Amino acid sequence: MTADGGGLVLVVEHEAAVAELQRRYLARAGYDVRIEADPARAPAETGRLRPDVVVLDLSDAARPADLYRRVAEAAGAAPVVAVTAGPGEPDATGAAAACGLGEHRVARPFSPRVLVATVAEALRRGAPGTPPGELRAGPVVLDPRARSVLVGERGVALTVTEFDLLEFLMGNAGRVFTREQLLDAAWGPGAGAGSRTVDVHIAQLRAKLGEGSPIRTVRGVGYVLDA
CATH class of the missing domain: 3.40.50.2300 (Response regulator)
Structure with a gap:
C-alpha cells in the first residue's frame, strides 16, 4: 500500500x-x-x-x-x-x-x-456473502449495478448526483476529501458548480439516510465517510 x-x-x-x-x-x-x-x-x-x-x-x-x-x-x-x-x-x-x-x-x-x-x-475483498460490487457502511448498503440504497430495511430514493456522491464516498471509506475533490468526483472535472453545492448535497444525503448516515464533517477540510 x-x-x-x-x-x-x-x-x-x-x-x-x-x-x-x-x-x-x-x-x-x-x-x-x-x-x-x-x-x-x-x-x-x-x-x-x-x-x-x-x-x-x-x-x-x-x-x-x-x-x-x-x-x-x-x-x-x-x-x-x-x-x-x-x-x-x-x-x-x-x-x-x-x-x-x-x-x-x-x-x-x-x-x-x-x-x-x-x-x-x-x-x-468484501465480507463473506456480500454480493459483488455491493458497498456497505454501517446500516447503509449501496448497490452500484441496481443503483439502489438501503438503510437497514428501508429503501432510500436519491437523485443521480446524490447517488454518485454517496457511491464515491462509500467506495473510498475512511478517506477525507475536500469539497473541490468531491465536486470533481460527483460532477466531473471542470463542472460549473461551486463548493457550496457540495454542502447542500451532503446535507440532503444526511437527511435522507437519517440516523444511519456515516458521513462526517472534517472541520476546515471537507467530508469523510466512516466505514
Missing part, C-alpha cells in the same frame, strides 16, 4: 484515452497508478510491480481466459478487476468468472466512478 493508504493500481488498457481517464479518477481517489498498454506484457509487469490491485482489460484480448489466468497468477494475493466488453458482444465475462477472482469486474462502457468503487471493493 502507498503511504496514504490508497494502494498501487496497475491498469492494463490498450486504448490510451481510456487508460488516461482511469488514471485520473483513480489518482484523484488517492491511488498510485501505473499504465501498461500492451496486454501481452501484463503478466510480467504485474510480477515486476507487485501492485495491490490490477485493472485488466479483456475486451480486446485474443485469449482472454489465458491472459486473465496468467495475470491472476502473477498478482498472487492481489485482486484482479476484469474489464469486459459490453452486453451482447464477444467478451471475457465467463472466462473471468471461471478463473477464481472474477467476481470483481466492470463492463465497457463504464463510469469511472464505478471503476473506482470496484477497485476499492476489490481491495477490501
Whole structure:
C-alpha cells in the first residue's frame, strides 16, 4: 500500500484515452497508478510491480481466459478487476468468472466512478456473502449495478448526483476529501458548480439516510465517510 493508504493500481488498457481517464479518477481517489498498454506484457509487469490491485482489460484480448489466468497468477494475493466488453458482444465475462477472482469486474462502457468503487471493493475483498460490487457502511448498503440504497430495511430514493456522491464516498471509506475533490468526483472535472453545492448535497444525503448516515464533517477540510 502507498503511504496514504490508497494502494498501487496497475491498469492494463490498450486504448490510451481510456487508460488516461482511469488514471485520473483513480489518482484523484488517492491511488498510485501505473499504465501498461500492451496486454501481452501484463503478466510480467504485474510480477515486476507487485501492485495491490490490477485493472485488466479483456475486451480486446485474443485469449482472454489465458491472459486473465496468467495475470491472476502473477498478482498472487492481489485482486484482479476484469474489464469486459459490453452486453451482447464477444467478451471475457465467463472466462473471468471461471478463473477464481472474477467476481470483481466492470463492463465497457463504464463510469469511472464505478471503476473506482470496484477497485476499492476489490481491495477490501468484501465480507463473506456480500454480493459483488455491493458497498456497505454501517446500516447503509449501496448497490452500484441496481443503483439502489438501503438503510437497514428501508429503501432510500436519491437523485443521480446524490447517488454518485454517496457511491464515491462509500467506495473510498475512511478517506477525507475536500469539497473541490468531491465536486470533481460527483460532477466531473471542470463542472460549473461551486463548493457550496457540495454542502447542500451532503446535507440532503444526511437527511435522507437519517440516523444511519456515516458521513462526517472534517472541520476546515471537507467530508469523510466512516466505514
